[in-house]
Amino acid sequence: MAARNVERFWEWGRKIVCVGRNYADHAKELGNAVPAEPVLFLKPPSAYVREGAPILLPGYCSELHHEVELGVVIGKAGTAIPQAAAMHHVAGYALCLDMTARDVQERCKSRGLPWTLAKAFNTSCPVSDFVPKEKIPDPGNIRLWLKVNEQLRQDGSTSQMIFSIPYLISYISDVISLEEGDLILTGTPKGVSSVQEHDELQAGIEDVVTMTFRVASR
Numbered sequence: 416m417a418a419r420n421v422e423r424f425w426e427w428g429r430k431i432v433c434v435g436r437n438y439a440d441h442a443k444e445l446g447n448a449v450p451a452e453p454v455l456f457l458k459p460p461s462a463y464v465r466e467g468a469p470i471l472l473p474g475y476c477s478e479l480h481h482e483v484e485l486g487v488v489i490g491k492a493g494t495a496i497p498q499a500a501a502m503h504h505v506a507g508y509a510l511c512l513d514m515t516a517r518d519v520q521e522r523c524k525s526r527g528l529p530w531t532l533a534k535a536f537n538t539s540c541p542v543s544d545f546v547p548k549e550k551i552p553d554p555g556n557i558r559l560w561l562k563v564n565e566q567l568r569q570d571g572s573t574s575q576m577i578f579s580i581p582y583l584i585s586y587i588s589d590v591i592s593l594e595e596g597d598l599i600l601t602g603t604p605k606g607v608s609s610v611q612e613h614d615e616l617q618a619g620i621e622d623v624v625t626m627t628f629r630v631a632s633r
């Protein structure tokens with residue numbers, strides 16, 4: 416069998432590990448306390464969507480939010496990876512959206528239920544092209560932005576993260592072994608807001624990569 420190319424990680428069927436509330440300003444805008452430990456949840460590989468295909472509104476959701484995030488693509492498997500070695504396990508990065516059915520999430524939270532319906536639906540993880548590690552020498556200090564219909568909604572820096580990328584890789588891999596082709600979504604800065612059918616979402620990591628998606632009904 417031909418070797419698979421991690422530059423097309425979204426085709427590998429690997430897991431997507433998401434970190435929530437990793438920016439104090441976003442935790443605050445949703446009325447949450449700043450966490451003492453990373454908040455984790457998962458998306459399945461069926462959540463991936465690439466430019467050219469639409470983000471589909473789940474039929475059961477009336478408030479779909481965008482969350483722009485830096486994605487970390489794992490290049491080398493590991494369990495209980497020490498922080499000092501964590502960056503050796505990174506192949507590169509991707510610009511990602513953690514699309515969230517916010518009204519559904521609020522209902523799940525109030526009932527003490529998991530966030531699966533709010534976070535893991537088909538097309539809930541739009542991703543850009545793969546960005547090789549060398550193109551982002553300091554992933555802990557890079558600008559992320561997102562516009563809806565050309566209006567800037569999110570504009571933050573990964574320097575605002577509460578838990579750093581090495582810490583997250585170490586923390587996650589202690590609980591969930593990381594494999595080549597896995598993706599970690601590192602959380603979103605403030606400015607999340609709702610999108611409607613036909614809206615155009617444009618996002619970027621500084622001047623490194625941009626992507627554009629449209630929202631459509633199912």
Ligand SMILES: O=C(O)/C=C/C(=O)CC(=O)C(=O)O
Nearest residue numbers: 434435436437445447602603
């Ligand atoms: O706690 C909430 O109400 C919402 C949390 C999130 O959706 C967390 C994230 O996905 C994030 O911070 O990026």
Ligand SMILES: [Mg+2]
Nearest residue numbers: 482513602603
């Ligand atoms: Mg998120």
